Amino acid sequence: QLEKRMGVAAEFTGLDGMMEVSDFAPSDNTVLRQSLEQEEAKRKAADIAEILHNAGDSMSARERNKLKRKAKEIAKSKEQERRLNMSSGSLTDSMNSSGQDKKEFKNVVTEQPQKNDKLVIEAVADTDAMIHNENIWPFHLICAVLLNELFDPSWEVRHGAAVGLREILKAHGTGAGRTADAEPEEQTEQNRSWLQDCCIRFLCVFALDRFGDYVSGDQVVVPVRETCAQAFGALSSMMPAEHVLLAFNVLLELQKSEKWEVRHGSLLGLKYLIAVRRDLIET
Incomplete structure (x- = not known):
């Protein structure tokens, strides 16, 4: 269920179950x-x-x-x-x-590299209606894409997704997941649920990411885990105390792993968590 929730299950990635009975x-x-x-x-x-x-x-x-x-x-x-x-x-x-579904498409003029004066009009899906939905959080769609790209095979994509999530969380994390037509109590629960889901994904990155760039000798740079830890720190400042403590316990469990990359990722998460939630450390 966790894999399906994160969008990395076999039916979403196609990396497993490539042959079914229906294929034969x-x-x-x-x-x-x-x-x-x-x-x-x-x-x-x-x-x-x-x-x-x-x-x-x-x-x-x-x-x-x-x-x-x-x-x-x-x-x-x-x-x-x-x-x-x-x-x-x-x-x-x-x-x-097609006449019934015509409202879901729009005609656009496509520029062509030819030197003639002909214009090509193509029917493309109209995504404006989905993007400009006033009831949902404006960054809902792009954050959904970035959260899935945290598990991309390419480390550059994972790093870019972590950078984007870090900046969005720092500026707009308090409104994440909220819908305008919901009651205030429901909006608070929506925000907590979205932040918790995002926290789970960051913890999975700490446990799964293995990329490291050895600069010289024993010095190593881990851009994906470092950036995810920074985003995790920004996320921890908005989460309720009970959720932060649960994430703290998970990071401590990751310290028991035999893989040094996992232990290093958990240390980075602990570093930024402690830096932003000193109120929990003092109590």
């Missing part, structure tokens, strides 16, 4: 296509046999071969006519459905 069993579309092809072949054979039967047996071999070719062409034209009649209904349905 023919789909309904495949069976339908095969049956249609068989019916088409039977109709063609029946049309050719009917033409040859009407021609009689008084023809030479050359004339019969010529008639066979002509019969195949006639059968082919008949089949195309059947397909056209069958597809007319589905074409009308698709046009109606």
Whole structure:
């Protein structure tokens, strides 16, 4: 459940379960296509046999071969006519459905590298309605992307996501996850839930990240864990005391790991947590 919550489960990443039973069993579309092809072949054979039967047996071999070719062409034209009649209904349905969904798309003019004066108009998904939703937190969508990119295979992407989350949390963390149409108590719970989810992801980065850049000798730079620890510190300043203590206990558990990268990540998290929540240390 934790993997699904973080968006790194097999159904989201595609790194596991790449072969399913459905991959080996023919789909309904495949069976339908095969049956249609068989019916088409039977109709063609029946049309050719009917033409040859009407021609009689008084023809030479050359004339019969010529008639066979002509019969195949006639059968082919008949089949195309059947397909056209069958597809007319589905074409009308698709046009109606596209008219209903037209509001979800918008036309944009695409600049082309050619030197001519032609303009190309493309229909693209209209994301303005999703982005400019006045009820949700303005940074909801971008933070959802950044939280998933914390687990990207490339360390540059993980580092960039951590930097973005750090800056957003420092400036707008108190409004994270809130919806405008909710009651004040519900908004507070929404904010706590969002911050807790973000905290879990940072703790997972401390436990999973292994990237380190050895500068010289025994000196190592860990940009992903360092930046995540800074974002974790900004996050800890807004979390309730009970959630901070739970995260503190998790960091202490990570100190028992045999991997030095895990212990180092937990130390970085403890450093920034203690720096911003001295009120808990003093009590």
